[in-house]
Amino acid sequence: MYMKVSMIIRYVLLGIFNALMFYIVPLAISYESWFLLLIVGIITFLINITYLTNRLKPLKWITPGFIFLLAFVVFPAGFNFYVSFTNWQTGHILTKTQVIERLEDLTFSTEEQRGVEFDLYVMQDSDLDYYFLADLDKNNLLFGKAITSDEFNNVNYANHEPSFKDSNNNIVIPESLYLLSGKEQIANSSQLQDLSLLVDKNTRINLYNISVFGASSGRIFSSQQKYSYDDDTDILYDNTQNVACTLGDRGNFICGGESVDPGWRITVGSENYQRIIDDERFRGPLNTVATWTFQFAFFSVVLAFFVGLFLAVTLNNEKVRFQKVYRSIYIIPYAIPGFISILVFRGLLNPDFGLVNDWLDPIYQLLNIEPIRWFRTEASSKAAVLLVNTWLGFPYMFLIVTGALQSIPTELIEASKVDGATPRQSFWRITFPLLLVSISPLLIGAFAYNFNNFTLIFLLTGGGPPLVGADVSVGYTDILISFTYNLAVSGGRGVQFGLAAAVTTIIFFLVLIISAISFRYSKRLERIYGNI
Amino acid sequence: MNNARLRFGAILLILSMVLVACGGSSEDTVEEPVVEEAPAETLAAPATTSPPPEKLVVWAEEKVAVALDPLVGAYEQAAGVDVEVVIYDFGSIKDDVLTAGPAGEGPDLFISPHDIVGEVATNGVVAPIDLGSIQSDIFDVGIAGFSYGGEVYGFPYATEAIAMYYNSDLVDGVPSTWEEVKAACDAAGTELCVGAPGGGGGGDAYHNIPFVQSDGGYIFKFDGGFDSSDVGLDNAAALASAEYLDSLVKNGTIAATDYGASMTAFQEGRSLFWMTGPWARGDAAAVNYGVGLIPAFDGSAATPFVGVRGMFISAFSEKKVLAQSFILDFFATVDVQAAMYAEDPRLPATKSLFAIVESEDPIAAQFAASAANGIPMPNIPEMGSVWGPVGDAMLIIRDQNYGTNEDTGVTVDSASDAMKLAAQQVRDAIAGG
Numbered sequence: 001m002y003m004k005v006s007m008i009i010r011y012v013l014l015g016i017f018n019a020l021m022f023y024i025v026p027l028a029i030s031y032e033s034w035f036l037l038l039i040v041g042i043i044t045f046l047i048n049i050t051y052l053t054n055r056l057k058p059l060k061w062i063t064p065g066f067i068f069l070l071a072f073v074v075f076p077a078g079f080n081f082y083v084s085f086t087n088w089q090t091g092h093i094l095t096k097t098q099v100i101e102r103l104e105d106l107t108f109s110t111e112e113q114r115g116v117e118f119d120l121y122v123m124q125d126s127d128l129d130y131y132f133l134a135d136l137d138k139n140n141l142l143f144g145k146a147i148t149s150d151e152f153n154n155v156n157y158a159n160h161e162p163s164f165k166d167s168n169n170n171i172v173i174p175e176s177l178y179l180l181s182g183k184e185q186i187a188n189s190s191q192l193q194d195l196s197l198l199v200d201k202n203t204r205i206n207l208y209n210i211s212v213f214g215a216s217s218g219r220i221f222s223s224q225q226k227y228s229y230d231d232d233t234d235i236l237y238d239n240t241q242n243v244a245c246t247l248g249d250r251g252n253f254i255c256g257g258e259s260v261d262p263g264w265r266i267t268v269g270s271e272n273y274q275r276i277i278d279d280e281r282f283r284g285p286l287n288t289v290a291t292w293t294f295q296f297a298f299f300s301v302v303l304a305f306f307v308g309l310f311l312a313v314t315l316n317n318e319k320v321r322f323q324k325v326y327r328s329i330y331i332i333p334y335a336i337p338g339f340i341s342i343l344v345f346r347g348l349l350n351p352d353f354g355l356v357n358d359w360l361d362p363i364y365q366l367l368n369i370e371p372i373r374w375f376r377t378e379a380s381s382k383a384a385v386l387l388v389n390t391w392l393g394f395p396y397m398f399l400i401v402t403g404a405l406q407s408i409p410t411e412l413i414e415a416s417k418v419d420g421a422t423p424r425q426s427f428w429r430i431t432f433p434l435l436l437v438s439i440s441p442l443l444i445g446a447f448a449y450n451f452n453n454f455t456l457i458f459l460l461t462g463g464g465p466p467l468v469g470a471d472v473s474v475g476y477t478d479i480l481i482s483f484t485y486n487l488a489v490s491g492g493r494g495v496q497f498g499l500a501a502a503v504t505t506i507i508f509f510l511v512l513i514i515s516a517i518s519f520r521y522s523k524r525l526e527r528i529y530g531n532i
Numbered sequence: 533m534n535n536a537r538l539r540f541g542a543i544l545l546i547l548s549m550v551l552v553a554c555g556g557s558s559e560d561t562v563e564e565p566v567v568e569e570a571p572a573e574t575l576a577a578p579a580t581t582s583p584p585p586e587k588l589v590v591w592a593e594e595k596v597a598v599a600l601d602p603l604v605g606a607y608e609q610a611a612g613v614d615v616e617v618v619i620y621d622f623g624s625i626k627d628d629v630l631t632a633g634p635a636g637e638g639p640d641l642f643i644s645p646h647d648i649v650g651e652v653a654t655n656g657v658v659a660p661i662d663l664g665s666i667q668s669d670i671f672d673v674g675i676a677g678f679s680y681g682g683e684v685y686g687f688p689y690a691t692e693a694i695a696m697y698y699n700s701d702l703v704d705g706v707p708s709t710w711e712e713v714k715a716a717c718d719a720a721g722t723e724l725c726v727g728a729p730g731g732g733g734g735g736d737a738y739h740n741i742p743f744v745q746s747d748g749g750y751i752f753k754f755d756g757g758f759d760s761s762d763v764g765l766d767n768a769a770a771l772a773s774a775e776y777l778d779s780l781v782k783n784g785t786i787a788a789t790d791y792g793a794s795m796t797a798f799q800e801g802r803s804l805f806w807m808t809g810p811w812a813r814g815d816a817a818a819v820n821y822g823v824g825l826i827p828a829f830d831g832s833a834a835t836p837f838v839g840v841r842g843m844f845i846s847a848f849s850e851k852k853v854l855a856q857s858f859i860l861d862f863f864a865t866v867d868v869q870a871a872m873y874a875e876d877p878r879l880p881a882t883k884s885l886f887a888i889v890e891s892e893d894p895i896a897a898q899f900a901a902s903a904a905n906g907i908p909m910p911n912i913p914e915m916g917s918v919w920g921p922v923g924d925a926m927l928i929i930r931d932q933n934y935g936t937n938e939d940t941g942v943t944v945d946s947a948s949d950a951m952k953l954a955a956q957q958v959r960d961a962i963a964g965g
Contacts, residue, residue: 025885031636090913091654094634102656102847117664182861186611186854189586193853209663210857212610213865219662259679281960288939350793351803375733376788376931464733465933466924469942473920473957486920495630495651495916501730 015053018044043067077508085503088265092251093497096264100236103253103260108225108240111202113220120190120207120218122146122185123177131177132197134205134218142205146195152223158197183214197424198223229261236260265498266502272502280474285483288467293479296385297450297455301443303390308397309435313427316405327402334395342459345388349374378476381461385477389456393446404438405431433525440522447518450513453466457482480507548581558944576761580762586854587614591629591642591674592918593622598840599875602644607862611855626652629909632659633848640849641858645678646688646840649911653680659847661856666882668866673688675880677840679757684804687859688842688871693903694739695836696826697728697798697806697816704826706805710776713827714785717804724787725802727794731781733928734790738909739807742836743777743926746829750960752910760962762916765922766955771948772830780931790929810879810899823898825905838906840881879903917961925954 021044028037046067050059094102121133128523130146166172173179185192189210189402196204208219224239236245238255244254252263276282315326333341348355351374357364366369374380408431416426457463463475463482474483480503488500536749542726546776592600597619604615618639622626626648632638634657652658660683667675667684674688702720707713707752717725730736743750753762764770778787785789791808798806799818806816826834843863845855862868869885877893879900890897909915928934928950936943944950 007607030569090651092659093630093655096722098634105847107660115664126645176651183610183612185612186586188856188859189851189854205567205851208856209664210611210853211859211861212607213859213861215666215858216857219664260656284940322867327590347792350790352788353793353797376933381733461733462735464735464924464927466735466927467939468928468933468937468944469940469953473924475924495627 008052012040013460014048017047028414074393080501080508081505083497085267085269086265086498087251087268087271088498088501089496091261092263092265093495094262094264097252098474099252099262099264100229101235102262103227104225104229107221107227109219109221110202113222115367117208117217120205121171121173122180122207122216123173124180125177130192130195130217132158132195132207132384133161133171134158134197135165142197142199143453144197146192146197148194149196149225149447151303152196152198152204155198155322157456158199182210182216185210186212195220196223214530239455268498272508275499276502280321282487285470285472286473288476289474289478289480289483292476293451295454296382296389296479296523297447299386300389300393300450300453301446303386304393304446305397305439306442307390307394308399309401311394312405313431316402330398331395333391334399338392338455339529341392342456345391346460347386350374351385363517375461376465378465381465381475381477383456385456385460387513388460389450389453392449392456396446400439400442401435404435406435407438437522440525441519444515444518446517446521451479451511452481452507453479454481454485460487474486535589540891548719549873568910571855575927579849584721585612585614586851587616588851588854588858589639590615590617590843591620591624591625591639591934592617593643594619595876596643596872599872600783602875603759603871604862607858611857611862615858624818629657629725629844630655633846636848637846638847640851640855641843643841643843646674646842646908646911647679647687647909647915649678649685650915651819651913652844653683653685654913657847658685659845659849659852661687661845661859663687663864664860666860668885669882670881671881671886673838673903673906674840674842677838677911678842680911681849686844687864688840688841688881689864690841691810691838691881691900691903692809692841693838693879693899693906694742694807694809694826695899695902696822697808697812698825699798699801700820702801703804705822706827708825708827710780710785710827710829713805714780714783721802722802724789724797725784726786726805726807727789727797727803728786728807728930729789729791729794730923730926731786731788732790732793733927733931735920736791737919737926738837740922740926740930742829742834743773744922745773746834747773747832749773751880751922752912752914754907758910758912758914760912763955763958763962764925764953765925766948766952771951774925774929774947774951776829777926781930782917783933797839810877810896813877813895823895823948825898825902833905836902836906837909838903839909841878855903856888913948914962919956921954921957925950 021040024040025037028034028040034044046063049058050063064333116136118137119135120523121135123131123133125131132142132144132146134140134142136142139160142158143157143164143165145484147155164171164173171179180188183407185207192207192210196206197218198204199220203221204221205218207216209217211217220237226238226240227245228237228239229235234247234254236255238245238260239242241256243256245253248254248259248263250259250263251266253260311330314320314324315330320326349357351357351371354374355370356374360371372380374384411425412430412434416430421429457479458475461477463473463478463486465476467474467476467478473486478486484500484503484507488496488503533648546915570675584703590597590600590604591878594936597617601617604617608615609612619959620642620923625642629638629642629644629652649658653660663670663684666687669892670688671691675684678684678686678688698706699722702722704714707716728739729741730738738932741751744765749767752758752760778785781788785801787794787797789803794803794808795812795815798816798821801819806812826836843859845852845859849855864882866882866884866888868882869882870888873880873885873889877896878890879896885909886900890900910918928944929947934949942953944953
């Protein structure tokens with residue numbers, strides 16, 4: 001039977017894909033990640049049904065993109081939305097299960113048990129059971145079977161075994177036991193770390209430091225863990241104070257009136273949004289910051305666009321020689337990583353030692369004015385931010401305008417010339433509107449990008465100069481996203497993911513609305529000019 | 533048609549299974565256990581079942597990781613474990629430990645400055661450690677930096693604090709008072725006098741903190757632990773220190789430089805002094821340099837922040853005893869610490885290593901003396917709300933950006949005003965959570 005090569009490739013690729021997906025299944029099960037399993041199942045089903053049948057032909061092109069859209073756009077946005085309704089912040093970053101695991105993991109020592117360090121020998125008998133020999137002091141050579149905490153109730157306590165030491169104070173091991181070297185202890189450390197030598201009802205000895213260079217050492221702990229948790233009643237017991245802990249309403253246990261760290265994350269409804277509205281620390285500077293964010297995004301796009309447009313139109317003229325050389329040069333700012341350009345500009349603009357002020361020095365002297373104190377005044381900082389962003393942004397605009405110019409039919413321009421239009425008229429009446437039709441979606445994209453241009457602000461000015469007198473540390477060049485960062489990540493009491501997610505959700509909807517309006521506007525442009 | 537589809541289905545199934553099988557078998561070869569055969573004559577019982585070699589993952593910033601990586605070979609050899617030292621971006625270690633740890637992706641051990649102790653301990657992502665007999669060998673400032681809620685959360689191995697570099701071609705040392713510093717600069721005739729980060733538009737509370745806390749000011753009251761309810765940024769002593777800084781800026785002793793500018797100025801011989809830490813020795817070596825203490829404030833020695841670097845154990849490590857052993861049996865030993873020091877010189881936090889370093893490296897000793905005057909950076913999570921406001925306030929003073937703000941209507945006419953404002957912002961931020 002005849003088979004096309006493309007078909008074989010398709011099935012081979014599908015086979016590889018399925019193999020990978022099958023490979024994830026046991027992993028997902030072992031991590032108990034049922035959500036991942038569900039997603040993997042859905043994706044596998046979708047892909048197979050798309051490529052194995054002929055009924056869903058159009059989906060063959062859409063499915064991969066659709067999956068990536070789900071995985072990298074919809075899911076993060078949805079997750080962010082979910083986080084904005086939780087108290088996910090310092091002290092509450094774990095889930096309740098994890099918190100209980102952490103708490104149950106904690107050991108404690110009473111005052112007299114603390115600070116005792118002694119040599120500990122690990123032995124094994126022929127049944128592969130482990131035994132500990134703790135050399136506390138001459139009269140306290142404790143020996144016994146090493147057991148897990150489950151066995152504490154039905155095993156005898158450790159005995160003093162002076163017979164394990166000879167007259168020269170050397171450890172002597174009986175024939176029936178094998179003494180593990182440090183290396184062997186390490187090889188079995190995952191088992192050994194759960195074992196204890198029970199000294200009496202309240203005391204146990206654990207292996208603490210396995211030494212491959214000397215003797216391993218142990219420590220004394222209380223035989224109880226610091227906390228124990230009862231699944232059925234949902235009660236945590238604090239064994240140091242012998243109290244039962246109550247559940248706090250913020251997602252933590254309260255033992256003896258004090259809340260226990262860590263807590264876990266819970267959903268808190270609209271609390272984070274409420275805070276943004278009510279909290280004076282947010283509301284106060286929000287006006288300044290929001291205004292500047294819009295100004296910044298708008299002027300960044302407009303300046304970069306017009307510089308790019310000017311250069312593109314100029315270089316589009318056939319009379320210009322070395323067109324390609326010029327074009328390559330103007331692409332350079334785009335090719336240099338933004339990180340580097342921004343830091344270089346930071347140095348160039350330094351008011352005391354920067355080259356920019358050096359160059360401008362004759363002008364300052366000619367006009368007899370004070371040198372510009374870049375980054376230290378509001379106006380100069382804003383100007384610097386816009387200047388650098390224009391430098392970073394114009395090559396992109398230059399590129400797309402150059403491309404768009406090629407697609408405008410020359411007949412239109414020639415026709416307008418015949419009709420007696422000046423070059424300026426034909427540019428503003430014909431070329432420019434046509435350009436806008438194809439470029440305005442990109443301008444909207446650039447606006448949305450700059451609206452959240454955290455890197456530039458963070459690296460160039462760090463938000464500064466400070467807005468003196470605000471309730472919170474904020475600067476004149478802080479945009480919404482960097483302001484949020486300051487408040488949610490580097491302010492207050494540690495990180496506040498919930499709050500940050502709430503602000504980003506708000507920013508998301510802002511950008512969404514602006515984009516929707518702009519797209520509607522650009523559609524109108526299309527209707528007017530698209531028929532030309 | 534039906535027949536053909538059936539065949540494709542079969543091919544597909546076979547392919548999938550083969551691939552899955554391949555994946556499995558290749559892994560098996562990787563995890564082939566190295567069985568440690570104990571010498572036959574002592575073998576009373578078969579030593580062990582045959583577990584795969586244990587693996588420890590250590591996260592550290594680049595310089596530290598590069599210093600540590602060649603050393604762990606000795607431990608791998610002796611202990612039969614894999615130690616993977618991962619070069620991690622300095623700025624993201626804390627954030628990623630907080631997020632990756634709970635997700636099961638984190639390291640077993642990581643190296644970080646101590647200022648994160650409160651936050652990671654509060655979040656339950658680090659495990660306390662009993663340092664045992666080693667503890668007495670560690671300077672108090674190191675233990676204090678790593679203590680939180682009565683537990684020690686790591687092994688402090690290095691301290692660092694800023695001091696004052698001087699250009700030894702132009703001046704003999706760092707004078708003991710700021711007046712003499714000014715005089716020395718006038719005599720040398722350099723363009724700038726002291727280049728200290730934290731001005732020139734780049735707010736930096738860390739480098740400026742001696743100007744706040746040397747003469748009785750403080751960020752949080754220290755009394756066995758940092759008390760976030762007692763902010764001393766605007767007490768009389770802090771205000772006086774700020775005014776004194778203001779006068780030093782006005783008379784040109786301290787230049788308005790950010791970190792980069794202060795560095796290039798020192799390297800090009802345009803400034804006589806440079807106030808920064810031991811990490812910059814390589815950069816300072818562009819000129820002949822020496823190091824001295826930061827001049828005193830009104831008779832009190834300058835107290836910089838002491839950063840303590842140490843190794844933490846992740847609470848999510850499944851090999852805690854192994855991780856503890858790596859620290860206590862290997863990393864904390866003098867030999868390893870000395871080798872680390874040779875590669876990445878940071879002031880030792882252990883007395884035994886300090887004794888070695890002091891005689892070998894007088895410059896390190898100067899930094900150590902500066903650290904001895906200092907206090908550990910507060911390690912409580914509330915410290916997060918300090919850097920911004922204090923950096924801003926110091927920036928106002930350093931850049932002389934006084935005046936009435938049109939947007940807020942608040943007037944900052946003096947260094948004292950700036951400090952009061954910062955204190956208020958810190959209190960509000962802590963109260964606001």
